[in-house]
Amino acid sequence: MIKIVFFGTPKIALKSLEYLYNSNKTEVLAVVTQPDKPAGRGHKISMSPVKEFALEHNLPVFQPKSIRKEPEIIEQLKKLEPDFFVTFAFGQILSQEVLDIPKFETINLHASLLPKYRGANPIQRAIINGDKETGICTMITELGLDCGDVCLREVIKISDDMNCMDLFEKISDMSPELLEKTIVDLYNGNLTPSPQCEQGVCMANKLTKEETCIDWSKSASEINNLIRGIYKCPSAYFIHDNKIIKVLEARVVEDCGACGEFLKVTKEGILVGCGKDCLLLLRVKPEGKGEMSARDWYNGLKR
Numbered sequence: 001m002i003k004i005v006f007f008g009t010p011k012i013a014l015k016s017l018e019y020l021y022n023s024n025k026t027e028v029l030a031v032v033t034q035p036d037k038p039a040g041r042g043h044k045i046s047m048s049p050v051k052e053f054a055l056e057h058n059l060p061v062f063q064p065k066s067i068r069k070e071p072e073i074i075e076q077l078k079k080l081e082p083d084f085f086v087t088f089a090f091g092q093i094l095s096q097e098v099l100d101i102p103k104f105e106t107i108n109l110h111a112s113l114l115p116k117y118r119g120a121n122p123i124q125r126a127i128i129n130g131d132k133e134t135g136i137c138t139m140i141t142e143l144g145l146d147c148g149d150v151c152l153r154e155v156i157k158i159s160d161d162m163n164c165m166d167l168f169e170k171i172s173d174m175s176p177e178l179l180e181k182t183i184v185d186l187y188n189g190n191l192t193p194s195p196q197c198e199q200g201v202c203m204a205n206k207l208t209k210e211e212t213c214i215d216w217s218k219s220a221s222e223i224n225n226l227i228r229g230i231y232k233c234p235s236a237y238f239i240h241d242n243k244i245i246k247v248l249e250a251r252v253v254e255d256c257g258a259c260g261e262f263l264k265v266t267k268e269g270i271l272v273g274c275g276k277d278c279l280l281l282l283r284v285k286p287e288g289k290g291e292m293s294a295r296d297w298y299n300g301l302k303r
Contacts, residue, residue: 001024001026002026002027002083002183002184002187003026003027003029003080003082003083003084004020004026004028004029004030004082004084004085004086004183004303005028005032005077005080005082005084005085005086005102006028006030006032006050006086006088007032007033007085007086007087007088007090008048008050008088008089008090009034009049009050009089009091009262010049010089011047011049011168011172012089012172012175013088013089013090013172014049014050014053014170014172014176015060015107015173015175015176016086016109016172016175016176016179017031017050017053017054017088017182018053018068018176018178020086020176020179020180020183021057021059021212023180023293025180025183025184025205026180028059029059029060029080029082030054030059030060030061030077031034031050031051031059031060031061031062032062032063032064032067032090033048033051033054033055033063033090034063034091034092035063035065036048036051036063036211037112038088041064043289046224051063062076064092066092066211067081067092067098067224068092068093068094068097068098073272074097074098075252077098081103082102083102083104084102084103084104084105084106084181084186084187085099085101085102085106085107085141086107086108086179087106087107087109087141087210088108088175088179089109094106096143099141099142100183100288104186104187105141105186106140106141107138107139107140107141107151107179107182107183107186108139108146109136109137109138109169109175109178109179110122110136110137110138110139110146111123111134111136112126112134112135112137112204113133113134113135113137113153113155114139114146114153115146115147115196115197115199115200115201115303116130116136116200116202117204118147118201118202118203118204119145119203119205119206120204120205120206121204121205121206121207123167123168124164124204124207124229124233125204125205125229126158126165126167126204126229127167127219127225127228127229128225128226128229128230129166130221130222132157133155133156133201134156134167135153135154135155135156136153136154136156136171136174136175136178137150137152138150138151138152138153138178138182139151139193140193143163145203147196147290148193148196149194149195149196150180150193150195150196151185151186151191151193152178152181152182152185152191154178155190155266156157156170162228163227163228163229163231164229164233165232165233170285179219199261205256207234211226212226212230212234212235213236213239214226214236214238214247216238216272217259217275218274219275219276219277220252220274220275220277220279221252221277222255223236223250223274223279224250224251224252224279227247228248228264231248232248235247235248235285238260243287244285244286244287245285245287245297246284246285247281247283247284247294248283248284248291248292249281249283250279250280250282251279251282252278252279253278253279254276254277254278255271255278256259256273256277257271257272257273257276258273259273259274259275260272260273261297263278265295265298265299266295267295268280268282268295269281269282269293269294270295270298271284281294282294284297
């Protein structure tokens with residue numbers, strides 16, 4: 001069996017770890033994941049989904065604060081003598097010393113069609129930018145940011161009603177088999193990775209708080225893409241009566257009105273003017289309250 005160490009942290013990587021653990025072609029020797037962190041309203045210390053799986057299946061777990069600066073962990077990984085390292089949303093940059101440990105390569109699963117959307121937020125950026133398709137790539141990890149040779153790729157269509165959570169789930173479902181095929185084909189010498197074309201390179205930088213605030217002077221389509229692209233992570237918002245109103249669901253309507261003005265209330269929601277067309281707000285989460293229909297929120301303002 002092909003010996004691997006799996007590097008990952010969030011839920012999106014969990015199905016890949018589970019698949020490789022259960023495969024009759026690969027043996028997971030250990031898991032490397034981010035340190036436990038406070039989470040939720042109570043800030044209770046929580047372990048990553050990847051760590052939870054590893055503990056349940058008696059896999060060794062390493063949790064470096066910065067793997068590049070922790071020689072003891074590096075030495076323990078060397079002793080495992082893995083064929084491959086597999087990284088998927090791990091959350092740390094690996095040093096050349098770490099990359100040189102596996103007998104073959106360090107393989108990364110990246111959630112875009114490289115060279116497009118190198119960086120931290122490829123899933124969200126694809127939807128925010130109104131792309132009709134994205135995908136996943138397996139690649140050889142190098143010191144640069146997502147610049148290594150591409151092994152295999154799969155295209156994923158983005159429908160007009162797909163939000164980032166839908167796309168997260170799609171990528172989570174499609175990644176395990178692509179990772180396994182990449183590892184097996186490289187191991188057997190049946191795959192030659194291809195250098196990335198430098199044309200079309202663009203970055204998927206982390207979102208700023210300013211970007212998540214709705215600018216009503218933009219077109220309704222652009223605003224709706226933002227709402228879908230950061231659905232619940234962290235959600236697009238606007239300010240009303242000095243309170244943050246997160247928008248969870250909306251729809252573009254061909255109409256016109258003053259930017260940011262509530263034009264009318266319908267059975268479905270609230271129609272708001274934009275730079276081009278209008279946006280029908282369907283579901284919102286007002287500050288300090290739970291999710292609700294936009295109509296119920298608006299009607300509550302009058303009480």
